[in-house]
Amino acid sequence: MNSSIKVRKESWALWLLFALPALIVYTAFMAFPVVNSMRLSFFTGSGYSLDNFVGFNNYVRLFTDPEVSARFFTAFKNNWIFFGIHMLVQNSLGLLFALILSGRGFRGKGIFRTIIFIPVTLSVLVTGYIWKLILNPQWGALNIVLTKIGLGSLAIPWLGDTRTALVAVALVSSWQWVGLPTMMFLAGLERIPEELFEAAQIDGAGGWLTFARVKLPLLLPVVGIVSVLTFVGNFNAFDVVFAMEGANGPPSYATDLMGTFFYRTGIAGQHPIGIPDMGLGAAVATVTFIVLFAGILLANRLTGRGAEDGGAREGA
Amino acid sequence: MVSYGRVRDPAKPLKYLLLGLWSLLVLFPLWTMVINSFKFKNDIYLDPFGLPKSLNLAGYLTVFRNSPFPRYFLNSLLVTVVSLAFILFFGSLAAYGCVRWKSRYSRWIYLFFVAGLTVPIKIGSVNLLQIMIKLHLLDTTWSVIPVYVAMGLPIAVFTLYEFIKGIPVELTEAALMDGAGPYKIYWSIIVRLVRPALATVAIFNLVPIWNDLWFPLIFIRKDDQRTLILGVTRLFGEYQTDWSKILAVLSLSCVPVILLYLTMAKQFIAGLTAGAVKG
Numbered sequence: 001m002n003s004s005i006k007v008r009k010e011s012w013a014l015w016l017l018f019a020l021p022a023l024i025v026y027t028a029f030m031a032f033p034v035v036n037s038m039r040l041s042f043f044t045g046s047g048y049s050l051d052n053f054v055g056f057n058n059y060v061r062l063f064t065d066p067e068v069s070a071r072f073f074t075a076f077k078n079n080w081i082f083f084g085i086h087m088l089v090q091n092s093l094g095l096l097f098a099l100i101l102s103g104r105g106f107r108g109k110g111i112f113r114t115i116i117f118i119p120v121t122l123s124v125l126v127t128g129y130i131w132k133l134i135l136n137p138q139w140g141a142l143n144i145v146l147t148k149i150g151l152g153s154l155a156i157p158w159l160g161d162t163r164t165a166l167v168a169v170a171l172v173s174s175w176q177w178v179g180l181p182t183m184m185f186l187a188g189l190e191r192i193p194e195e196l197f198e199a200a201q202i203d204g205a206g207g208w209l210t211f212a213r214v215k216l217p218l219l220l221p222v223v224g225i226v227s228v229l230t231f232v233g234n235f236n237a238f239d240v241v242f243a244m245e246g247a248n249g250p251p252s253y254a255t256d257l258m259g260t261f262f263y264r265t266g267i268a269g270q271h272p273i274g275i276p277d278m279g280l281g282a283a284v285a286t287v288t289f290i291v292l293f294a295g296i297l298l299a300n301r302l303t304g305r306g307a308e309d310g311g312a313r314e315g316a
Numbered sequence: 317m318v319s320y321g322r323v324r325d326p327a328k329p330l331k332y333l334l335l336g337l338w339s340l341l342v343l344f345p346l347w348t349m350v351i352n353s354f355k356f357k358n359d360i361y362l363d364p365f366g367l368p369k370s371l372n373l374a375g376y377l378t379v380f381r382n383s384p385f386p387r388y389f390l391n392s393l394l395v396t397v398v399s400l401a402f403i404l405f406f407g408s409l410a411a412y413g414c415v416r417w418k419s420r421y422s423r424w425i426y427l428f429f430v431a432g433l434t435v436p437i438k439i440g441s442v443n444l445l446q447i448m449i450k451l452h453l454l455d456t457t458w459s460v461i462p463v464y465v466a467m468g469l470p471i472a473v474f475t476l477y478e479f480i481k482g483i484p485v486e487l488t489e490a491a492l493m494d495g496a497g498p499y500k501i502y503w504s505i506i507v508r509l510v511r512p513a514l515a516t517v518a519i520f521n522l523v524p525i526w527n528d529l530w531f532p533l534i535f536i537r538k539d540d541q542r543t544l545i546l547g548v549t550r551l552f553g554e555y556q557t558d559w560s561k562i563l564a565v566l567s568l569s570c571v572p573v574i575l576l577y578l579t580m581a582k583q584f585i586a587g588l589t590a591g592a593v594k595g
Contacts, residue, residue, distance in 0.1 A: 021410070022407060022469050022473065029465070033443040049446070100331045100334070100335060108335075114585075117584070123570065129551070184589060
């Protein structure tokens with residue numbers, strides 16, 4: 001009794017004091033800059049200071065100025081293709097790996113899991129460089145191997161051709177991140193009660209039917225989370241293109257993504273001039289944010305309350 | 317149950333084949349990188365996949381003796397350690413405060429932190445750049461630290477809040493009866509009990525901070541202030557044909573992480589998967 005009275009006596013100011021350091025850093029270096037960057041998308045200025053209010057002018061330029069909008073729409077379109085390849089390759093492979101690994105009596109689960117996850121821990125820049133070396137048309141390992149096994153016709157400059165560059169970069173990125181969906185699907189599959197599989201088996205359901213009728217429906221929330229994560233990650237992607245192709249998204253903007261476009265407009269400056277247009281950059285960032293937000297809302301609508309009750313948090 | 321165990325899986329060889337091929341695809345690039353870093357240039361071209369015929373340590377020696385990379389490595393170490401320390405300290409303080417302060421204001425503060433889980437901080441880059449200029453932190457290694465701390469706090473508060481909430485009230489009340497103040501309780505009880513959660517939060521943040529390119533790239537230009545990953549971006553401009561050096565640097569920049577990962581694979585997988593969900 002005595003103690004509970006004592007607890008109540010401790011004033012709110014004390015607990016606020018506990019939260020204060022984190023609150024200050026988080027507000028000053030995350031919450032405020034994010035909101036303020038959106039406000040700055042309505043301004044223009046020279047160099048790093050933005051003090052000239054221009055209304056929606058930056059957005060108008062972004063969508064209608066022939067030069068700027070061409071770059072924007074290319075990057076936007078490329079980013080959707082980039083995302084599509086991740087959904088198709090990375091997430092399908094992740095699901096497949098998880099289904100195999102979760103199989104009863106499957107030996108070597110631990111070692112395969114460890115290997116599949118290795119690239120997730122590595123810097124995107126470093127793996128991007130490694131793959132750039134492997135994909136080098138003259139002496140890269142890939143083309144050496146292809147020529148040796150009689151597929152010499154496939155030994156082409158993967159990163160230098162506008163038709164293959166984006167796919168190549170997206171595949172390398174899928175290679176790097178496939179461990180994440182694998183682990184999320186695996187966690188989801190392991191949460192499915194054993195009895196359900198037994199019941200399905202007694203009813204005579206084979207592997208495919210068990211997957212389609214039992215596993216997949218129960219995995220739907222995880223599919224939602226994985227899709228959202230892939231979407232957010234892909235529309236923020238920058239490093240992999242920067243490492244493998246460069247900040248300009250070559251060849252001829254075939255690998256330009258929202259991330260690289262934002263870097264050039266808002267931070268580094270467009271190619272020949274090199275002076276950043278920070279107001280325009282802020283507009284690009286804001287549009288990216290709106291796209292992300294809309295995507296997350298849509299995904300939540302489609303998969304129920306996917307993002308909240310899904311289980312990938314289990315590791316936490 | 318028994319019959320289930322006896323079911324033969326005709327697809328088993330196929331499953332092992334698939335996972336085996338994928339493992340090869342993961343390990344082969346890393347293997348090629350490491351072995352070639354020990355080879356002489358001619359051997360790299362002649363036999364890129366075999367073991368080195370004669371050992372060439374020149375790449376590693378130039379990196380250690382005569383390059384800025386040791387400096388970059390120390391910068392990265394400093395950034396990572398200091399950022400993690402602040403994330404854990406501030407994060408656990410805030411989580412404790414939010415748990416113990418029972419009012420709707422503390423709920424709002426908690427939700428304010430958790431909202432940060434869904435917002436990519438890159439969106440704020442334009443303003444962050446201006447802030448760093450104003451604080452005279454631009455072009456210094458220090459500039460990235462407050463950003464990483466801010467970035468790491470939402471997941472820290474979120475994780476530690478749940479954990480601290482699970483601590484039985486009797487434990488802290490007993491200490492209260494013994495006359496311990498709230499700070500003493502935080503230090504001697506809370507921090508001790510949430511240690512496993514602190515380790516998880518550290519792993520969440522360790523890899524993204526160590527591997528980050530974006531913020532060093534936009535904040536730091538001065539050579540001696542670079543982090544390791546930012547330093548790696550210089551490789552292709554300057555040592556265009558010095559393969560043993562390029563490969564040595566690439567190997568050195570990921571081998572420590574791989575070793576750390578292999579010793580604690582389970583924790584890394586759990587931590588990074590959960591950390592990714594913060595998206």
